[in-house]
Amino acid sequence: MDHPAQTDGTDIRVLIVDDQSMIRGGFEALLNAQEGIEVVGTASDGKGIVDVVRELGPDVVLMDIRMPHVGGLEATRLVLEMPGSPPKIIMLTTFDADEYVFAALRAGASGFLLKDSTPQELVHAVRVVAGGESLLAPRVTRALIADFVARPERAAEADASLEVLTERELDVLRLVARGLANREIAAELVMAEQTVKTHVSRVLGKLLLRDRTQLVVAAYESGLVRPGE
Template sequence: MIRVLIADDQAMVRQGFGALLAAQPDLLVVGDAADGAAAVTAARNLNPDVILMDVRMPVMDGLEATRRLTSGPSGGPRILILTTFDLDDYVYEALRAGASGFLLKDAPAADLVQAVRVVAAGEALLAPSVTRRLIAEFAARPQRNRARPVALNALTPRETEVLRLIARGRSNQEIAADLIVAEQTVKTHVGRILTKLALRDRAQAVVFAYETGLVAAGE
């Protein structure tokens, strides 16, 4: 049973998503919250596996709530950011804070249910279209101090190539076609990359690739 917490300042969103998820046999909605501070408190009390987190909320926004919930040694619950069609300004920061993916608020019901399951399984929900827009967002930002590039030495040449393609917004299927290998082989490479670099998921891999300078925005 996947335990879910819904954090959104709109009561209709909380009720609608809650009813939809509660109707699934493998999902249990353990609670909801109307702001980020309440979400942090509820998460610590209710121990959800996945949190649906709106970005723009009163008292404490979803970005700060995400940062607080994922900063512990265990990594905390998986956090799925709820966003509008146009990416919120905070999306890049939410990834850096530890979010595992994004979901459009107007996504079909089946997509919402699948998103919760995907994130609960430890995978990232970062569609190529979102990745490409994230890259554009990154390109518009001032240059940051980059992370330690020595960490990249742990990767094989093929793993480094796969990481570059992930950062450029390629799906596993597209990477497999580019490299002329089986999709399962790509999944294996992705798993090894995450393990070697101590990253939570694909979303964090995209951030890592740009912040270490492995890939430059605009390439």
């Protein structure tokens, strides 16, 4: 870990984990300049990540996928297996066809961001994920999921069973998988937005999943949604 920082407890607390010092420094400076966001620490790899997270208590972790020693995928798994309420994780990658991204989404990461994203995109990602949403809007995220789920070698891994869901819950899941927000799903299905939230919560509970990103993965893996739809 490079260093911790103190906050007053009201900001979105961010931990940056990346093996490139320029990335860490640039992201830290950018995020610290934003109102309501505070970088509480940085680290160069995933070694000791559980202790770092426990000590600093971040709300969001920006996690590089490819790092020496303990990589981002393993670090993500370790963090999300922590008891209590682990932080949200945004994976960082240099290219959008990174096979590890899909594995990270399956493990429970809330989304991913390209390292050459604009400052506005970085800040938006932190705020969205900290607010409990998944970073599903980027077209490349859905394309990535569709591509890896569609690969023949993945067919045997498709283990998500949706038999426990009602027809209405399946309707909601299909629209979640298309990247629609609750407000848009409500308009599509002609129901109250609060009703959509209730359906999403029930689907998460029935499938034992943690967030909307994993719902999208489950929808593709089960065949409920096909790539290209």
